[in-house]
Amino acid sequence: MxxxxxxxxxxxxxxxxxxxxxxxxxxxxxxxxxxxxxxxxxxxxxxxxxxxxxxxxxxxxxxxxxxxxxxxxxxxxxxxxxxxxxxxxxxxxxxxxxxxxxxxxxxxxxxxxxxxxxxVSERVRYENKILEINDELIKSNTSKDKFFSIIAHDLKNPISAIISISEIVTNKKEEVPEEELNEFTGMIKSLSEHTYELLENLLNWSRIQTNKIEVSKSNYNLSEQINKIIKILSPTASLKNISIKNSINVDEIIFADSEMINTVIRNLVSNSIKFSMYNSVITVSSKSDDGNWYISVTDEGIGMEENYIKDLFKIDVHTSRYGTNKEKGTGLGLVLCNEFIMLHKGSIKIVSELNKGTEFTIQLPKENL
CATH class of the missing domain: 3.30.450.20 (PAS domain)
Structure with missing residues (x-):
């Protein structure tokens, strides 16, 4: 040329x-x-x-x-x-x-x-969309695997235990001392409550994954809600002689989805009971500034290391541990808490120290109060 x-x-x-x-x-x-x-x-x-x-x-x-x-x-x-x-x-x-x-x-x-x-702007857009869809599919498969794993093990095992203990109580009650029968009855109650809580978390989590859950906010009294949660969880806490203290102002009103926040706080308090020492205290408190409410659940438990904390809200990472009384969990409760707070456009902050305790703080944006 x-x-x-x-x-x-x-x-x-x-x-x-x-x-x-x-x-x-x-x-x-x-x-x-x-x-x-x-x-x-x-x-x-x-x-x-x-x-x-x-x-x-x-x-x-x-x-x-x-x-x-x-x-x-x-x-x-x-x-x-x-x-x-x-x-x-x-x-x-x-x-x-x-x-x-x-x-x-x-x-x-x-x-x-x-x-x-x-x-190649158009091609790059399609490539990015393909990568995005691929990531969603990976997350979906991970969620599905976690779901079936919980059903196969964490849900099946306590139900099997309930059936076995019930058979003993029903068929051999005349041969079993009354003290043991009372112990078996207590075990059935404890396993049933654990299974119900797990099933409720599974159903809520599955509704989030399929976009079948909506945030329905209203003004309500936070202190009254905490008192109801304490009443429900106190029998479990009493097994370790743990006291749950409500330090929230009796007139504290927040604007949020009361059912979602109830689930979140109940899961956090239940989690604190699981990892708290005997004869310790769990405190639920709150504060606010111009833009946000902050609700904290603080315990005197075994605490966590920093590298463990960063994975707590990841469904694809196994973070479940045994509690101080060998209680078993799935890790699903904390994942669900994070999902519910994200739906409120808020966040959960964790501060923890090994053998000293943990503080979970929920941040909720103020609006329409």
Whole structure:
């Protein structure tokens, strides 16, 4: 190809050159200065032809990528002529993803590079969408695996135990001392409560995963809600001689979905009971500022390490531990708590120290109070 042409060839060259759909730049092979550019190139960059010619082509390339580009015909031949997923800067400051194709040619006036740029914004959008869908599928499969794992083990085992103990109580009650019968009855009650709580968490979690749950907010008394939770959980806490203290102002009114917040606080207090020492105290407190309410559940339990805390709300990471009385959990309760608070556009903060205790703090944005 020759840049020195007669008038007729020059006319044909520019006619074809300007009709090319891709953005094409002719640059000097040594300096990378732009000698010519077609209409598509001007449109892509948002500059006029006069503004583009004379500039170094690499000045339009995103800075942190420009060092990747071959600077001479010899480098192009050495490293290849196709560069994918690069970004070019437009006059308006936008960064447009492009694929680049570089070809070299020589005539009697010197060495030149023809660079073709193809806008791949649409392809990148589709690629990102595919990655997003793939991530969702992975999360969905993880959730499904966790769901079936809980059903297969954590739900099946206590039900099997209830059936076995019930058979003993029903069929051999005359042979079993009254003291043991009372113990068996207590075990049935404890296992039934655990199974019911687990089943309730499973159902709520499954409703969230299928988008079949909506936040229904109203103004309600937080202190009264905490008193009801304490009443429900006190029998379990008494087995370790744990006292649950409600430090919330009796007139504290918040605006939230009372059922969701009830589930969250009940799970957090239940979690604190599980990991608290005997003869300790669990405190439920609250405070507020101009924009948020803060509800805290603080215990004097075994605490957690920092690397354990960061995985507590991840469904795909096993975080379940035995409690101080060998209580078994699934880790689903805390995942559900986080999901419910996220639906309120809030967050849960955890501060913990090994062998000292843990504080869970719920942050809820104020609105419409």
């Amino acid at each position: 020759h840049l020195i042409m007669n008038e007729e060839n020059k006319f044909n060259y520019h006619s074809v050159f300007n009709e090319i759909v891709d953005s094409v730049f002719i640059t000097d092979g040594n300096s990378a200065k732009i000698i010519d550019v077609n209409k598509s190139g001007c449109h892509l960059l948002g500059y006029s032809k006069e503004e583009i010619i004379g500039n170094n082509l690499y000045s339009f390339i995103e800075d942190n990528l420009s060092t990747d580009f071959p600077k001479s015909p010899s480098e192009i031949k050495m490293f290849g002529s196709v560069l994918l997923n690069k970004k070019i800067k437009t006059k308006s400051g936008d960064l447009i993803p492009v694929d680049m194709t570089l070809n070299t040619f020589t005539d009697e006036t010197g060495n030149f590079v023809m660079t073709s740029l193809r806008d």
